[in-house]
Amino acid sequence: MAPTEGLVPITRAYLARYYDRYPLPPLPYAATDLAARLRALSADLTAVAPIAPDEDLMGQEAAGIPAHKIDENLWKNREQMEEILFLLNTSRLPVALQQKSTPEDAEIVSKLGDIEAKLKDMLKKLEQFQLKNADNVFNTVMTYMPQDFRGTLIRQQRERSERNKQAEVDALISAGGSIRDRYALLWKQQMERRVQLAQLGSATGVYKTLVRYLVGVPQVLLDFIRQINDDNGPMEEQRERYGPALYTLTKLVLAIRLYLHVSLARYGQRKIEKDNIAVLHQAVVIYTEEFVKFTEFIGEVFVNAPFFISAEDAGAMDASRKSDEYKETIIPAGKTHEVILSVEAINSYIAWDFSLQQGALTMALDIGFHVEYISPSGEKTLILPYRRYEADQGNFCTVSVGSYKLVWDNSYSSFFKKVYQYPVYVIPVVNVDV
Template sequence: MASTEGIVPITRAFLASYYDTYQFPPLSNDVARLSAEIRSLTADLLRHSPAAQGEERLLVSELESEPPHKVDENMWKNREHMEEILFLLEKSHWPQTLRKQSSPDDAELATVIDRLHQKFQTSLKTLETFQAKNSERVFNTVMTYIPQDFRGRLIRLQRERSERNKQAEVEALVSSGATIRERYALLWNQQMERRRLLAQLGSATGVYKTLVKYLVGVPQVLLDFIRQINDDDGPMEEQRQRYGPPLYSLTTMALLIRLFISLSWGRFETRKLSKQELVVFEEAVDVYTTEFVRFITFISEVFANSPFFIPAEVAGALQGRNNDDYQETSVPAGKIHEVSLAVDAINSYIAWDFSLVQGKINLDIGFSVEYTNPSGQKSLILPYRRFESDQGNFCTCEVGNYKLIWDNSYSSFFKKVLRYKVDCIPPVTEPVEPATEVEE
């Protein structure tokens, strides 16, 4: 197994040298030109009719602010803008006059809208795929440094449970009639929560405080990197300075397109789009979607090969795990060995990992789990079965005493040498704390 000796956390200087090999070809000059033209068109619409209260006023206010500084927050903003634009471009949300298509100009505009709707759908799908793959890649990279016994599986289980809860939270919000803006505010808060949990894995505080003793075997280099990734002059700042400016321009362009459509639809009954406005609008959407997909394709390759985390084969992530927290005991013929675990909170995990390291014949041993409630009543949680080795866990539904039993009573002559590790992992809670920002 590879040694971690001499390995240090990835630094901003290291990433700078890496990014030197990934120079993003500048955005098309059409991005700046068309953004300026769309901005001018929206100004004309606002002069004709000031922004109404609500969504229009919010968009105008957002346009007066700088785009978010973080790369991943910009990704989410572009995703939000695209969903809002798709919403506006759906036929059911067109102005009533346009839906009737009573004139050749309206029919032409409807054809253009259908085409642009498809372009935004393709761009949105590209972004969604990128985000999903990147998130999974980061989590799986971290998990390669976690000992591959019940600890790793429990962290995965906790993550799956947390993701199910987050999805249920989004579905409940949607069911309540929330707007796309409100849904994305929740999605971004959830994303920041994921960042906070990842950062806490590095510092072993907060949510992961109860799991820190189970992380023995994780190279310190990984924990150090996760902990320092958000320093003011840390690795992510290099990413923002290299790739932020073109993304910021695209975020602003998406907002301008969204505002232009919103204002146009709101005033369509009294002020239809002119031929020139339609040409600018169509060209702006074509340029934005093309350039955004190009940026995502580029950044996907950068992130896929980025040395944000030391590879497992280099770091020797599982070095020394064979001697990590295991105990050995001899179970004489005709006897049993028991381990009792007191559980004080429901949703704790009882976990085990065992094998037999010595034996003459019948190289297996009986195993079962028994529960005793606070009143002293016993019940069988895991029925008796014979194993050569086994790893497993379950989530507790009740507090009380859980007894893990290894049974060699069926053997008349031969002892069994049992090598095992068991523990009770407390439930992971999700306290409300200030967010620690970690970008993926």
């Protein structure tokens, strides 16, 4: 563990001093005003046709209080943009708009096309922002991981975990899941990542083994990521300062979607008036312009935040492998050396690294090695077949819950073997991300 002298806890008060340097410019009043006007226009359209259940749900959401967490609002904005783009698909527009039956219809289609282009561009930028932010967090935490095969395995685990999550989403879409269903799943997956990150900071359960070998991780970082989900934790300072502007944008996009939905659904009975399409267009222009500004601003705040400190700044020790981390193990002729491991999580890795000492006394420079699974009844199953090695460095196998035995076998030899053995690790699935 790295020395932490001189480091300060990443507390709410500590972050407050940092955020003082980054005041968020206020949103234009029009953002709030336009949301209210669109909700009022939507309410007026109930006289044309009764509110359907899905419209009632949209109305409640548009009039309600947005979620408190910043990242939950970002996901909600993505969801609403996709819902709006779904509405604006040409095949789903009213027939009069598809055919541009009148000059007024053609003008509305032109406005809707501009709205669609702006939201497509904003959606792409938001997706890229979230991906970049997730990579920043992961790469920051990875700077405290040992810079050897263990770090490589953790990166591979993250990639595998993300592939599994994407497969979940693909399966939901294939089963006919709605955009709302998909984003409910995406948010659930996001919270799973946050829980895993918090577990890493708490070093609970299967994470104890991993954290034990996190060379140079400052305790202040572990304390911070442990509290990352807390309602009144350090991140509350960020929510209080920057949340209100994002909440306003969330309410605006909810109002945009509500009005567009109810007006298109009633287009056969009442066409959208010229003044009303102008209000809608202005709302989308302000929404996309201000959302771009917000993500650019918050991105700069995140990247420079004091919890994105480098390993060097944190006083971390060099995470590269040290020769004294190897344990010298003498295996007499005709004997074996065994290591028993307990695995607590499915899809974990058992990782090992060893080499034989060069020298005449060791004679044949190889050693037998294999890995076994030991069932609760004591039955043994070969996981990695027996082979003779001069060295086996940075190797691993994927395992499930249970007990395992790694065996170095010198039973065939008439000479002792001196093995330089790196610690054997059980590395659980870990998805350090936010």
